[in-house]
Amino acid sequence: MKHVVIAAATVIAASSLALIPTGAQAPAAPQAPAYRAPRTPDGKPNLNGIWQVLSTANWDLLPHSAEEGIPAGQGVVEGDEIPYLPAAIAKKKENLAKRKTADPLSKCFLPGVPRITYVPFPLEIVQTPKYVAIVYEFDHAMRIIYTDGSSHPPPNDFWMGDSRGRWQGDTLVVDVTHFNDETWFDNAGNYHSDALHVVERYTPIGPDAINYEATIEDPKVFSRPWKISMPLYRRLEKGIQLLEYECVDFVYQKLRAGK
Numbered sequence: 001m002k003h004v005v006i007a008a009a010t011v012i013a014a015s016s017l018a019l020i021p022t023g024a025q026a027p028a029a030p031q032a033p034a035y036r037a038p039r040t041p042d043g044k045p046n047l048n049g050i051w052q053v054l055s056t057a058n059w060d061l062l063p064h065s066a067e068e069g070i071p072a073g074q075g076v077v078e079g080d081e082i083p084y085l086p087a088a089i090a091k092k093k094e095n096l097a098k099r100k101t102a103d104p105l106s107k108c109f110l111p112g113v114p115r116i117t118y119v120p121f122p123l124e125i126v127q128t129p130k131y132v133a134i135v136y137e138f139d140h141a142m143r144i145i146y147t148d149g150s151s152h153p154p155p156n157d158f159w160m161g162d163s164r165g166r167w168q169g170d171t172l173v174v175d176v177t178h179f180n181d182e183t184w185f186d187n188a189g190n191y192h193s194d195a196l197h198v199v200e201r202y203t204p205i206g207p208d209a210i211n212y213e214a215t216i217e218d219p220k221v222f223s224r225p226w227k228i229s230m231p232l233y234r235r236l237e238k239g240i241q242l243l244e245y246e247c248v249d250f251v252y253q254k255l256r257a258g259k
Contacts, residue, residue, distance in 0.1 A: 047204065053120075053230055058118050062077055064188070078227040084221065098189075102189075105119070113160055114214040132165060137245055144163065147165040152178060177197050198215070209234065213228070213229040214227065214228050216228070
């Protein structure tokens, strides 16, 4: 009797499979809907809050081993390659060899974009209908991202560039240009020229996380555009606020001490 039951079940299963057209696939599992961020009073995605990147990108954008004072990291560059032009590689190597004193951050210069986002300090996003302000704990840095449809001013050279934004669905897209050539992307000596052009994308992916992307273009230094990405995490501590990091004061104290 047992063999009869098994045989019958096999026939039923085979008959069911025969009803499926050749080449047909099982229905795909339904996908969860994309996260929809809360809205501000003017209907835009609400990015307000204090956020911080938790990565080693400030030390090196590419995968790297730990060194004294430098934590190991898996890298944040798409494809794990920065496409330097052959003539630009020597400058990158020179920067790396002299990074302890040559890194602009060691002199308390502004980090530039995108590095200001992933230095190991928090930042605060404040939105209005016409602009998005980002205030950084590092050295009191601040950016105004105009979202009112205005265009870049005439060319100039700024440490933090000039930022013009627009909303693309739930993503804040920021076009940044008019840089000087004084900042680095990281402590490993990755650098750029005054032709740097950065397009940032801030996309909320959950109530306490924003995906940050930056596409980097500089025809004087790189053979093609390249991209970095990493999450920004909301700081959830009770009473969290930006504090002070007076970088210039620390350098001044070292100079007075003769160090």
